[in-house]
Amino acid sequence: MLVAQVTDNAGARGLIRALRDRPDGALLDLRVAVAACFFVVIGGQSTTGRLISTVLRTAAGNPEAWARASAEDGFARAWVEEVVRREPPITTWRRITREEVELSGVTVPAGAGLLLMLMGTGSDPEVFADPDHLCPYRSNVRQNLSFGAGPHRCPGARPALAEAEVALREAATVLPRAQLEKDAPPSTLGLLSFRAPLRVVVRLRSANRKSPGPPS
Numbered sequence: 001m002l003v004a005q006v007t008d009n010a011g012a013r014g015l016i017r018a019l020r021d022r023p024d025g026a027l028l029d030l031r032v033a034v035a036a037c038f039f040v041v042i043g044g045q046s047t048t049g050r051l052i053s054t055v056l057r058t059a060a061g062n063p064e065a066w067a068r069a070s071a072e073d074g075f076a077r078a079w080v081e082e083v084v085r086r087e088p089p090i091t092t093w094r095r096i097t098r099e100e101v102e103l104s105g106v107t108v109p110a111g112a113g114l115l116l117m118l119m120g121t122g123s124d125p126e127v128f129a130d131p132d133h134l135c136p137y138r139s140n141v142r143q144n145l146s147f148g149a150g151p152h153r154c155p156g157a158r159p160a161l162a163e164a165e166v167a168l169r170e171a172a173t174v175l176p177r178a179q180l181e182k183d184a185p186p187s188t189l190g191l192l193s194f195r196a197p198l199r200v201v202v203r204l205r206s207a208n209r210k211s212p213g214p215p216s
């Protein structure tokens with residue numbers, strides 16, 4: 001179906017057309033165009049879903065954060081940005097060196113496969129004070145490589161952040177008494193490049209227990 005849409009001159013429109021047409025008016029090679037469309041779908045779905053799982057797990061495990069997510073403008077976004085910094089869904093990424101390069105005193109030949117530890121960049125104690133602590137509103141929160149860097153930096157970063165922000169704010173609004181079920185057995189996807197909770201189990205605090213509420 002994707003191949004048919006990419007090759008259909010009359011029918012291709014929207015995102016598919018934008019991906020297929022090069023700025024100089026030529027068409028992308030069919031295989032590249034289909035791969036690009038496919039990657040946008042794959043790259044945009046499970047990554048964001050996993051980010052949302054981690055955002056919900058961390059916030060539901062922190063009653064103050066859960067209360068602030070629905071009550072305080074900007075808090076849900078700030079929490080999401082912190083999770084992207086400290087617990088991004090993509091932990092590593094591969095690169096191949098185009099030419100010989102020296103990295104930290106080590107000469108890496110052209111054509112070498114590298115595994116970049118993206119996640120580590122958000123936990124660098126020389127950049128972030130108390131890096132393991134989720135601390136919303138850090139001024140330098142985006143100084144990390146969770147969405148990559150350079151010309152291939154993730155084009156979906158903005159929608160991903162927006163989706164996770166809405167998911168957290170809405171969940172905290174609809175389920176104000178939810179809190180993480182700490183006794184639920186942990187269930188984590190722990191692949192080389194992908195990490196996230198496979199499920200987030202919450203229970204509802206009893207109605208008469210006072211909510212912590214946002215700090216005054």
Ligand code: HEM
Pocket residue numbers: 039040041043044045047048051088089090093118145146147148149150151152153154155156157159160161
């Ligand atoms: C939390 C969610 C996401 C994370 C953590 C993430 C992370 C990344 C990373 C690390 C890269 C590689 C960047 C590089 O090579 O320097 C990338 C590339 C890419 N991402 Fe995302 N992504 C997310 C969401 C999305 C969404 C929502 C979309 C699409 C709507 C998307 C589409 C893409 C595409 C098409 C590329 C390839 C860009 C290129 O090679 O030029 N991603 N992403």
